[in-house]
Amino acid sequence: MMNIFFYMMVEPTYLAVLVALLIVLVSSIFLFKKFFGAKADTVLLIGLSDSGKTQMFSKLINNKSTVITYTSLSENVYEGLLTPSNEELRLIDFPGAERMRKLLSEKWLSKERGSLKQIVAVIDSSSINKRARDVAELLYDTLLESNKKVPMLVACNKQDVGLAKAPHKEFSLINQSRAASLQSTDGSNARASTLTNPEVAFEWSKLPVKVDFVKCCALETDVDDEEKNLTGIREAIGI
Template identity: 45%
Template sequence: MSQVEVQKIEDHTTSLAIAAAVICVLLTLLIVWLKRRFIRRASTVLIVGLNDAGKTILFSKLINQGHTPHTYSSLKENVYDGFMDAAGNELTLVDFPGAERLRKQLFTNYFQQRRSNLRGILFMVDSATFSKRARDVAEFLYDVLYESAKKVSVLVACNKQDISLAKSSQAIRSALEREFGLINGTREAALESTAGDSKKRILTDTGRNFQWKDLHSPRIEFLECCVAPQHESGESVDLEGIQKWVNSL
């Protein structure tokens, strides 16, 4: 075989190697793009809580302090699709009304049909009226944790800390722990249906001795905040803890 023929073979082999390398790079880029396009991470952050807990104000402030979001009546959720976390991930914020009659709609739409898209739950509590509404808050939070299948991170934001009667996050945490124990006991004693179905809507089997550590998941945190403007200028708003939590999801 002549030297010219050998050189041609070597050149051809080199070209094939380069082409194969280029194809591998292109395939890798294509796979990454397809994963981002069709296998997206859960992106919905759900803001829930009883009426007057500060959900819509928080929703507005998270979007932009100078931005007025498109709002709906109290019987319709507010949705914002363009929220960016610190890592540049695009999230959907949902502010869901606190009316009790809408609970079934909440659980059906976001905890059953769209559960795979649920990234985090922000549960707002009015710290100033908590003493009067502790049981209602506990029942709602209990159902939220149950319906989420205990797989989604939850932040309990104890709002309105600027009011003198506001309970601390530790006091609220302890009170809810006791209430959860009572709910456990009540639900353990009752069948879910009159047809003899023994399935019970309970988070744990620890009964009245419930403790937060019994929930191996989800990750549940408590923090204190004040999302309403503290001055007429509306510039002083405590959102740092909430923003850190969102960025950690």
Template identity: 40%
Template sequence: MDLNDPTTLAVLVAAVVGLATILFLVLKNLRSSNKNRVLLVGVMDSGKTTIFTQLSQKEAEYPTTTKTFTSMVENRITLRIKDKERKIIDYPGNDRLRQKLIDLIRSRSLLRIVFVVDSAAFSKNARDVAELFYLVAFENTDKVPILIACHKQDLSLAKTEKVIRNSLEKEIGLINKSRAAALIGTDGSEEKRATLTETGVDFRWEDLKKQEVTFVTTSSYSEDFGIYEIASFVKS
């Protein structure tokens, strides 16, 4: 084989490029096939575990009882959907477990994220909810779809989806601003902390480039607001 022959060299280059492309596609498919986890996340008492319990039932009916799980331990179930599996993870809302949550999101094994908000307690928890969502969205470098479930809509104090959407928008903008103003170290450098977007307090949901974020209103105990949207999101 004459490597100085232009024709031979061109054939070799084409072969190498072809093999590299095939290898890339195989690795991509393997990586995609490993992404079968659905994360349920939210602040404490948001209703995640009730949703988790409901999803674990064979029939998506309203549970007559709610099983109590340990709040410091994540709960897992595996659902078989046709020929695929979905591993549902109900992650505790305790602040002390945030680093492990970051590790889970960074594992690149997530297919979907369901972010559960207690609509009835949203007024007092708005900042905490926004900070947790900020963390989840910031670490979600794979840009897996996020469904924000405005839960407990059957309660009289529940805020509407529009109110929650607008309030989170405002809070995320303020977090952007505070993070941009904070120094990473104490050495006097002007390097800023990374922010979710570069829009500061003018944050809008559409500023999350290539990130699919949708809102639904849900309740585990009302026929008007079932968790069917969540079940559909999980199965898709």
């Protein structure tokens, strides 16, 4: 009689434990697939306003198209960009307005990071002398906030204009200034919050993620000159 009573008391507890363990297991599998199993099929175009992102977005979809661009606070999304192997990619043109930086960080560089195949950072090479710091800050923050896991292609746009350059030295200055700021405020480990060791000169090759540069022109002013069309961009993203 005592054995039956004991069994009746223990069995529900045993089942409850099994159910709880099963729930934890299923939840863990779901979270793992969500954060680590997402298909990396998204190409994200970022850049400051007027860098040529939307023109590039349009040309990558249809190289015969011509668009009138304007500053927007909403994403342009194109599903079904085909590669030569018929793989479908999603192309996102993210707004360049500074007020959208928080959404860029929270959505694409954090929550949706697992879906990113590549980030294409479009810069207006013709005005880089005036906006070098702003461009460098955007690239730096994007690499840092994506946890240095997503390959980046820096598209040096508007190569049809004579004064076309890409920012390099600004990264070293940002590394040093941010490290100094962290050390002076709370003594945090500066290396953990900078892209590379701030004590040595910045080098692209020292980054833990691949960053490539390509010269281009979203207007595609010369089909025979790769610096004045989007051939290099198409090859880099595999379309």
